[in-house]
Every structure is written in structure tokens, then in C-alpha cells.
Amino acid sequence: xxxxxxxxxxxxxxxxxxxxxxxxxxxxxxxxxxxxxxxxxxxxxxxxxxxxxxxxxxxxxxxxxxxxxxxxxxxxxxxxxxxxxxxxxxxxxxxxxxxxxxxxxxxxxxxxxxxxxxxxxxxxxxxxxxxxxxxxxxxx
Amino acid sequence: xxxxxxxxxxxxxxxxxxxxxxxxxxxxxxxxxxxxxxxxxxxxxxxxxxxxxxxxxxxxxxxxxxxxxxxxxxxxxxxxxxxxxxxxxxxxxxxxxxxxxxxxxxxxxxxxxxxxxxxxxxxxxxxxxxxxxxxxxxxxxxxxxxxxxxxxxxxxxxxxxxxxxxxxxxxxxxxxxxxxxxxxxxxxxxxxxxxxxxxxxxxxxxxxxxxxxxxxxxxxxxxxxxxxxxxxxxxxxxxxxxxxxxxxxxxxxxxxxxxxxxxxxxxxxxxxxxxxxxxxxxxxxxxxxxxxxxxxxxxxxxxxxxxxxxxxxxxxxxxxxxxxxxxxxxxxxxxxxxxxxxxxxxxxxxxxxxxxxxxxxxxxxxxxxxxxxxxxxxxxxxxxxxxxxxxxxxxxxxxxxxxxxxxxxxxxxx
Numbered sequence: 001x002x003x004x005x006x007x008x009x010x011x012x013x014x015x016x017x018x019x020x021x022x023x024x025x026x027x028x029x030x031x032x033x034x035x036x037x038x039x040x041x042x043x044x045x046x047x048x049x050x051x052x053x054x055x056x057x058x059x060x061x062x063x064x065x066x067x068x069x070x071x072x073x074x075x076x077x078x079x080x081x082x083x084x085x086x087x088x089x090x091x092x093x094x095x096x097x098x099x100x101x102x103x104x105x106x107x108x109x110x111x112x113x114x115x116x117x118x119x120x121x122x123x124x125x126x127x128x129x130x131x132x133x134x135x136x137x138x139x140x
Numbered sequence: 141x142x143x144x145x146x147x148x149x150x151x152x153x154x155x156x157x158x159x160x161x162x163x164x165x166x167x168x169x170x171x172x173x174x175x176x177x178x179x180x181x182x183x184x185x186x187x188x189x190x191x192x193x194x195x196x197x198x199x200x201x202x203x204x205x206x207x208x209x210x211x212x213x214x215x216x217x218x219x220x221x222x223x224x225x226x227x228x229x230x231x232x233x234x235x236x237x238x239x240x241x242x243x244x245x246x247x248x249x250x251x252x253x254x255x256x257x258x259x260x261x262x263x264x265x266x267x268x269x270x271x272x273x274x275x276x277x278x279x280x281x282x283x284x285x286x287x288x289x290x291x292x293x294x295x296x297x298x299x300x301x302x303x304x305x306x307x308x309x310x311x312x313x314x315x316x317x318x319x320x321x322x323x324x325x326x327x328x329x330x331x332x333x334x335x336x337x338x339x340x341x342x343x344x345x346x347x348x349x350x351x352x353x354x355x356x357x358x359x360x361x362x363x364x365x366x367x368x369x370x371x372x373x374x375x376x377x378x379x380x381x382x383x384x385x386x387x388x389x390x391x392x393x394x395x396x397x398x399x400x401x402x403x404x405x406x407x408x409x410x411x412x413x414x415x416x417x418x419x420x421x422x423x424x425x426x427x428x429x430x431x432x433x434x435x436x437x438x439x440x441x442x443x444x445x446x447x448x449x450x451x452x453x454x455x456x457x458x459x460x461x462x463x464x465x466x467x468x469x470x471x472x473x474x475x476x477x478x479x480x481x482x483x484x485x486x487x488x489x490x491x492x493x494x495x496x497x498x499x500x501x502x503x504x505x506x507x508x509x510x511x512x513x514x515x516x517x518x519x520x521x522x523x524x525x526x527x528x529x530x531x532x533x534x535x536x537x538x539x540x541x542x543x544x545x546x547x548x549x550x551x552x553x554x
Contacts, residue, residue: 006494012551013229037506039520061520062488063488064487128492
């Protein structure tokens with residue numbers, strides 16, 4: 001039963017009761033992210049106010065890690081400037097690759113709950129799906 | 141039937157006793173449909189080829205090359221007897237089932253299927269017995285048709301009868317579904333195909349490890365199998381084909397050691413089966429496959445089947461008792477060939493397998509290279525546990541115990 005800590009309450013809560021998993025009808029940016037090999041699918045929807053992410057949501061289907069990670073991400077980036085959100089995405093990917101410093105991990109607040117995935121190579125792509133879709137959407 | 145001490149049998153598998161991998165009971169390998177484990181005699185046979193007989197078979201006339209040729213050709217004879225083919229000329233060594241079926245698709249399919257013809261496959265096919273036929277029908281303009289399966293994985297023979305017509309040139313079907321474990325009535329299907337003048341191509345990758353294959357009795361035209369799924373090495377597979385059909389076919393790959401003579405602009409191809417074995421062959425792999433066949437003959441299908449059924453029944457009954465679990469396919473353990481594919485309500489298959497991994501149980505999550513079947517079942521992916529006779533009751537119980545905790549560990553009520 002050693003993975004009780006891995007599928008921790010933060011992760012399972014965001015998976016079962018996501019705050020941002022709904023259809024944002026007046027989104028300005030809509031982008032789909034897919035992991036073809038496992039079928040994880042996330043449609044990211046963002047509403048921009050100039051340079052600031054005014055609102056955001058996602059719809060999709062996939063494993064707990066991919067869905068919870070996207071939900072946590074939206075909670076963190078709404079209200080932030082584009083550059084800040086991209087920086088968070090870069091730091092998150094760094095953490096999942098096991099390359100982030102303690103300080104950087106701390107800056108990821110709730111998303112740091114996913115840091116153990118750096119020890120699970122097969123699940124890395126699940127964890128970063130929402131974040132890489134966000135980065136792609138914002139850099140377009 | 142010979143009875144064995146299962147713990148002694150497991151000791152013949154180096155992976156089960158290797159300290160690096162933990163002790164026998166530490167790690168439950170339940171992904172046997174993906175690849176089986178190999179007993180030491182198979183690994184030794186492969187190594188022995190390189191240590192004692194290594195030369196390029198079929199080429200040199202010095203003793204070592206003759207020895208290498210003997211090892212390779214003896215393996216062919218062994219396969220021929222194993223599946224009851226008429227002659228060794230009907231046994232072609234390939235890398236695996238996928239290559240075997242591609243050989244048939246390119247060398248028979250493209251030449252014998254025309255624009256107004258049809259190729260019939262089942263919805264249960266592994267991608268390896270689907271994609272080659274998509275290719276053939278696309279290139280020739282023929283129509284690819286599907287026989288659906290019933291809820292329990294069985295095929296309705298009346299529906300099938302209606303689908304096999306004078307237009308049908310090829311019926312390609314799996315002997316055992318790698319998702320449902322259902323056994324298809326290949327002999328009856330072969331009869332229907334032949335009545336309409338079609339040939340039948342059977343994917344035997346999942347059946348060969350679990351049941352006696354008699355290609356003469358089944359009366360199939362082509363039968364493909366993989367060594368690695370039946371305790372043999374990776375990288376060696378077999379295509380059986382009826383001699384009369386193989387004889388008329390053009391080579392699949394061209395190059396070394398598949399010719400009688402070559403001039404600047406032309407070549408006369410070698411006799412069967414060498415016509416289809418271009419390039420240096422995998423003789424060590426063939427030696428390993430030979431050892432795997434001898435191993436299976438020593439254990440006997442009867443013993444393997446009895447254990448597999450006992451274990452499958454234990455697992456199936458146990459899964460049925462856990463709420464929120466759906467097992468796909470038949471209700472009867474006998475119709476699963478050791479394969480149990482299932483879903484847990486609300487929990488994604490990759491999360492199910494992750495929970496099992498944490499408890500040291502290896503299963504497969506995903507689409508199992510059978511996406512059309514999963515679409516037909518209405519799911520994106522599933523989790524699959526697949527058993528072999530060498531699995532133990534303790535492993536099944538450990539698996540069931542872990543399965544009972546999945547929903548709770550994922551934050552749901554029990």
C-alpha cells in the first residue's frame with residue numbers, strides 16, 4: 001500500500017472534484033492536448049484580458065494524474081500574466097523531470113504535490129499534459 | 141497428465157529466482173499475453189548456439205556451418221511437428237507474428253485481391269492482423285469488411301456466413317482475442333471460407349501458448365505465431381502456409397540466401413521455405429524456439445490448461461465479488477484463455493495499473509493494440525491481467541486484494 005502517498009489527497013480531490021473542469025463558453029484561446037499512446041485528452045480554454053489570464057477551464061478525459069494536474073494548474077494561473085504562467089509551466093516541467101531546486105518546487109505551491117511523479121517515467125507525460133498545452137496556447 | 145511441483149517449475153525461470161527481481165512471491169507477473177517469461181533451457185539453447193555452433197547456417201560447407209544449419213533446420217522440423225504441418229517446406233521463420241502476417245499481405249494479398257473483392261477481418265483483431273489488410277484493401281481498391289463479435293466475445297456463425305461471399309478473397313482472424321481471451325471457431329470459419337473460394341489467415345500468437353495447434357485439422361491456409369509468447373526468445377516467429385499456396389507466391393523480402401542463381405538482371409529463387417527467408421537468419425532464436433517447444437511438450441498442454449483454468453477461475457470469481465468492476469467477455473473462465481480485461485468504475489486504467497504496480501503486480505493498461513475492439517466495447521482503454529500456468533494462487537490473491545482497494549486509494553468510496 002506504499003502508493004497512498006503518491007495518489008495523495010490533493011491529487012485525488014482535484015481528480016474527483018475538479019474546480020475548473022467545465023466548458024468555458026466565451027474562451028478566446030482553445031487548444032487540445034493529447035497523449036496519443038494512452039489517450040489522455042485535455043481541451044484547455046482560456047479567456048484573456050490583454051496580457052492577463054482572466055479566466056480558464058478545461059474539459060477532457062484521462063487518468064487521475066493528467067486531470068488533477070490540469071485542474072491544479074488552472075487554479076494557479078488564472079489572474080496571472082502570460083509570462084508568469086509560462087514561467088510556472090517551465091518550472092513544473094523541470095520539477096517533473098527531477099531538475100528543479102527546492103526553492104523552485106516551493107514556488108509551485110499546490111502543484112508541488114505532484115513532485116513524486118519525477119520518479120515515475122511512464123507517468124511524466126500525464127502530469128505535464130495540461131502544462132505543455134498551456135504553454136503552447138500562450139506562446140501561439 | 142504429469143503433475144509438477146509448481147515452485148520447482150518456477151525455479152526453472154531465471155527471472156523468477158533472480159535476486160535482482162526479488163524472490164518468487166515478491167513480484168506477480170500478470171502480463172503474459174504481452175510476452176511470456178522464458179525457462180532457463182530456452183535461454184541456454186540460444187546461448188549454446190553462439191557458444192558451440194555459431195556459423196552462418198546454409199552457407200559454408202565446413203563442419204561448423206553444417207552444424208549451424210542442422211540446429212536451424214532441426215528447429216524447423218520441431219515446429220512442423222508441433223503444429224502438425226505436412227512438411228518443413230511449410231514452415232517459414234520470421235521475426236514475429238506481425239512479420240508473418242505482413243508476408244502474407246504483401247506476397248499473397250496484393251497479388252490475389254482485386255478491386256471488386258473483399259477482405260474480411262474480425263473486430264477482435266490485434267493491429268498486426270488488421271493494418272496489413274487495411275494496406276492491401278487500400279492499395280487494391282478492395283473492400284475491408286468486419287465481422288463483429290457478440291457481448292461475450294463469441295462470433296455468431298450465421299452473421300459470419302452472410303459476410304463470406306464469392307467476393308471474399310481473404311478471411312483474416314485471430315485464433316484467440318488478446319483482449320477478451322475468446323477462442324474463435326477457426327476450423328468452422330476455414331470451412332466457410334473455403335466453400336466460397338477464400339483463404340483463411342489465422343493469428344495464432346495468443347492461442348499457441350495455451351492449446352494444441354493442428355493446422356491440418358483446422359485446415360487453415362496460413363497460421364502465424366510468435367516465439368516470445370510461448371516461452372521462446374523474442375525475434376523469432378513462424379509463418380505456416382500450405383505448400384501449394386506458398387509455392388505460387390513471390391518472395392516478400394529479397395536478398396541473401398533465398399536464390400538458386402542470380403544474373404545481372406534476373407534471379408531464380410530458392411525452393412521453399414528458403415524463398416521467404418532472405419538474409420542471415422535468426423538461428424539462435426530458432427534454437428531457442430526449438431527448446432521452448434520441447435519445454436512445452438515436457439510440461440504438456442493438459443497440465444498447463446488445468447492450472448490456467450484454475451487460476452483464471454479464481455481471478456474471475458474474485459473480481460466478480462468486488463463492486464464497481466466490469467470484466468469484458470464471457471462469464472465463463474473457460475472462455476478467457478487466461479486473459480481478463482476489465483474496468484473499475486470512475487478510475488482510469490492507468491491509475492488502476494499504478495496502484496497494482498505499487499503492490500508489486502504487473503498488468504497492462506491501455507488499448508492492447510486492439511483499438512477498434514475497444515471502440516466497439518465503448519472504452520478508450522482498459523486494464524488487462526493475463527495468466528500463465530506458472531502463476532500462483534498467492535499471486536492471484538495478492539492481485540485481488542489490491543484490486544479491492546483501488547477505488548478507495550483513488551479517493552472514492554469502496
